[in-house]
Amino acid sequence: xxxxxxxxxxxxxxxxxxxxxxxxxxxxxxxxxxxxxxxxxxxxxxxxxxxxxxxxxxxxxxxxxxxxxxxxxxxxxxxxxxxxxxxxxxxxxxxxxxxxxxxxxxxxxxxxxxxxxxxxxxxxxxxxxxxxxxxxxxxxxxxxxxxxxxxxxxxxxxxxxxxxxxxxxxxxxxxxxxxxxxxxxxxxxxxxxxxxxxxxxxxxxxxxxxxxxxxxxxxxxxxxxxxxxxxxxxxxxxxxxxxxxxxxxxxxxxxxx
Amino acid sequence: xxxxxxxxxxxxxxxxxxxxxxxxxxxxxxxxxxxxxxxxxxxxxxxxxxxxxxxxxxxxxxxxxxxxxxxxxxxxxxxxxxxxxxxxxxxxxxxxxxxxxxxxxxxxxxxxxxxxxxxxxxxxxxxxxxxxxxxxxxxxxxxxxxxxxxxxxxxxxxxxxxxxxxxxxxxxxxxxxxxxxxxxxxxxxxxxxxxxxxxxxxxxxxxxxxxxxxxxxxxxxxxxxxxxxxxxxxxxxxxxxxxxxxxxx
Numbered sequence: 001x002x003x004x005x006x007x008x009x010x011x012x013x014x015x016x017x018x019x020x021x022x023x024x025x026x027x028x029x030x031x032x033x034x035x036x037x038x039x040x041x042x043x044x045x046x047x048x049x050x051x052x053x054x055x056x057x058x059x060x061x062x063x064x065x066x067x068x069x070x071x072x073x074x075x076x077x078x079x080x081x082x083x084x085x086x087x088x089x090x091x092x093x094x095x096x097x098x099x100x101x102x103x104x105x106x107x108x109x110x111x112x113x114x115x116x117x118x119x120x121x122x123x124x125x126x127x128x129x130x131x132x133x134x135x136x137x138x139x140x141x142x143x144x145x146x147x148x149x150x151x152x153x154x155x156x157x158x159x160x161x162x163x164x165x166x167x168x169x170x171x172x173x174x175x176x177x178x179x180x181x182x183x184x185x186x187x188x189x190x191x192x193x194x195x196x197x198x199x200x201x202x203x204x205x206x207x208x209x210x211x212x213x214x215x216x217x218x219x220x221x222x223x224x225x226x227x228x229x230x231x232x233x234x235x236x237x238x239x240x241x242x243x244x245x246x247x248x249x250x251x252x253x254x255x256x257x
Numbered sequence: 258x259x260x261x262x263x264x265x266x267x268x269x270x271x272x273x274x275x276x277x278x279x280x281x282x283x284x285x286x287x288x289x290x291x292x293x294x295x296x297x298x299x300x301x302x303x304x305x306x307x308x309x310x311x312x313x314x315x316x317x318x319x320x321x322x323x324x325x326x327x328x329x330x331x332x333x334x335x336x337x338x339x340x341x342x343x344x345x346x347x348x349x350x351x352x353x354x355x356x357x358x359x360x361x362x363x364x365x366x367x368x369x370x371x372x373x374x375x376x377x378x379x380x381x382x383x384x385x386x387x388x389x390x391x392x393x394x395x396x397x398x399x400x401x402x403x404x405x406x407x408x409x410x411x412x413x414x415x416x417x418x419x420x421x422x423x424x425x426x427x428x429x430x431x432x433x434x435x436x437x438x439x440x441x442x443x444x445x446x447x448x449x450x451x452x453x454x455x456x457x458x459x460x461x462x463x464x465x466x467x468x469x470x471x472x473x474x475x476x477x478x479x480x481x482x483x484x485x486x487x488x489x490x491x492x493x494x495x496x497x498x499x500x501x502x503x504x505x506x
Binding site: 133 | 329335346356357363
């Protein structure tokens, strides 16, 4: 009975958490369409989430693309299929690795930063100060960040896809003896529009999840340094798991239905 | 002007407010004293709607604060100096002071808002060169002054001060106390101040209320506090370890 009770409590806890996040997201959406708007906060969020994430996204993508080319070449050699390197690198990067790795890097870099910043603001009464200055924290802190991440992460994914493919190209043409023009031609010929739209759509969903989790955990932080630490850790864990779960669902939607 | 009637608030098993009754007249300075953790800050936050009480009513000019309609207009009547100043780390000092003047219903052109901010900084004894610095670059006393400048920037009719001198040296505490008294007198604002500091009480207060056990234990004019026939008040204002207030909380 105790075991069943524990399962019940855990299930109720998870459902309650999903409900709270859902309500938080709903509130963010309603504030998105109601003035006042904060364009300066939105522009700053675009800068922090988009522009300043480019180095980490680029480095992640280029190494992943290179490693992918080496693996496919080595694996393909077992059944004389080395020539599929350009096609598999392209499809692997654009459909899966590009969006997922960029999503996870954004969860590590942006979600943690948003959660720590907002949690610290809460602990130091800056959120209360916002309210007393007639500024709704949801409009001022959450909406600009979630909107910016939803719009800019697809662009980061696109950049990551291109750099990842370039990583594979550099390894394939530099060390595996592939012809440069043929590699590019094979890549372009093999990719379909659906591959690219799925990649960008995943980017938008992952960006939204990453920023939303940062804001949600930050706003619901406990007291003191420990509260900030827990909020930051929880936000990254939740964002990473939700991104991977959403990736599974979106892959099903785009490629199995 | 501000009336709290039978206000209750709990956090789990911790019943912080157990029926607070308090009235603050327009244009007067009410100081709330009491030990740490007795709910003084919570009482003030219930007026602003930052904390929602479970029971009781709070009115400002006879209007229930939960039925204010236009919340922005309601909050625009208030200014608040937070205990740790609560300045926005990411904004320079002048934008902190002019925060309300840069956005929302009280928004003004940027240059004008900056001028007001610099004037308010001068009023609290800070020079214009502080305006472009970030809050983290200022000392605790300077941060309190910036917080004070922000609280008065939009010339509110009601101002709350949450432990304005905590963490400051005695001289800086004296400076802040004098500033609050001067500003409140010249603005004619209604104020509520939370403090443990009896020097602050005697400098700032017209009236004093002591909060203990979740209720207002004693209230009266500051001139009467030394003659108050209440052992709790007597122990608190003299800082005695012995008395009815438990020293281990």
